[in-house]
Amino acid sequence: MATPHIGAAAGDFADIVLMPGDPLRARLIADTYLQGAVQVTSVRNVFGYTGLYRGKRLSVMAHGMGIPSASIYATELVRDYGVGTLIRIGSCGSVDASRLGLRDIVIAMGACTDSKVNRLRLLDHDFAAIADFEVLRTAVDTAARLGKPVRVGNVFTTDLFYGVQPQLLAVLKGMNVNAVEMETAGIYGVAAQYGARALAMLTVSDVIPTGEAMDAEARQNSFHDMMEIALETALQ
Numbered sequence: 647m648a649t650p651h652i653g654a655a656a657g658d659f660a661d662i663v664l665m666p667g668d669p670l671r672a673r674l675i676a677d678t679y680l681q682g683a684v685q686v687t688s689v690r691n692v693f694g695y696t697g698l699y700r701g702k703r704l705s706v707m708a709h710g711m712g713i714p715s716a717s718i719y720a721t722e723l724v725r726d727y728g729v730g731t732l733i734r735i736g737s738c739g740s741v742d743a744s745r746l747g748l749r750d751i752v753i754a755m756g757a758c759t760d761s762k763v764n765r766l767r768l769l770d771h772d773f774a775a776i777a778d779f780e781v782l783r784t785a786v787d788t789a790a791r792l793g794k795p796v797r798v799g800n801v802f803t804t805d806l807f808y809g810v811q812p813q814l815l816a817v818l819k820g821m822n823v824n825a826v827e828m829e830t831a832g833i834y835g836v837a838a839q840y841g842a843r844a845l846a847m848l849t850v851s852d853v854i855p856t857g858e859a860m861d862a863e864a865r866q867n868s869f870h871d872m873m874e875i876a877l878e879t880a881l882q
């Protein structure tokens with residue numbers, strides 16, 4: 647039953663799929679955290695795996711970079727493979743170091759965007775791209791139980807990695823939108839359209855106004871914190 651972008655068989659994916667951007671990160675997650683992980687797709691080298699985490703069947707599959715890529719994989723997972731819950735585990739840029747520092751974890755309750763995808767869905771009206779409340783609540787409770795601080799709030803999903811206008815950063819800060827990334831508003835739109843649950847959690851990998859960025863070790867450690875929250879959330 648392969649789809650144009652996923653080569654898995656029916657039933658190969660668990661009901662919950664964790665989604666990093668990077669296919670090699672998907673492989674690393676499968677190797678590090680899942681028992682008996684089996685690769686279920688590799689079309690375009692966008693890898694997906696299914697295995698067990700503490701006895702629960704979970705999948706991990708990359709979504710690539712940007713809304714169009716993430717929307718394609720999210721749509722096919724939900725619409726064609728019947729996946730019920732998508733949890734994006736990604737990185738983001740901070741708009742203001744005094745509010746969000748390197749390594750901080752942000753849970754995206756909602757996502758603004760400069761992309762038109764949700765306007766295409768809603769006859770050019772605004773769509774409030776929001777996380778699934780139950781998954782959001784579970785993630786926040788799980789983070790608290792694990793003693794890992796998280797910030798919950800609005801993020802901005804941009805189509806421009808390079809060349810974000812300085813005025814935009816000022817406006818985002820003024821509206822208390824403190825993190826910028828490239829997929830969440832699209833994934834939340836797909837989830838709404840096809841009746842799935844979605845949540846994005848993001849680690850701050852860089853501070854946009856200062857150019858400060860995490861080194862490799864910090865990246866690895868903070869990533870582990872976020873993974874633990876995501877995996878334990880998926881268990882609930």
Ligand code: HPA
Nearest residue numbers: 737738739807826827828
């Ligand atoms: N912009 C967009 N996406 C990102 C960034 C950024 O600065 N950092 C991590 N993902």
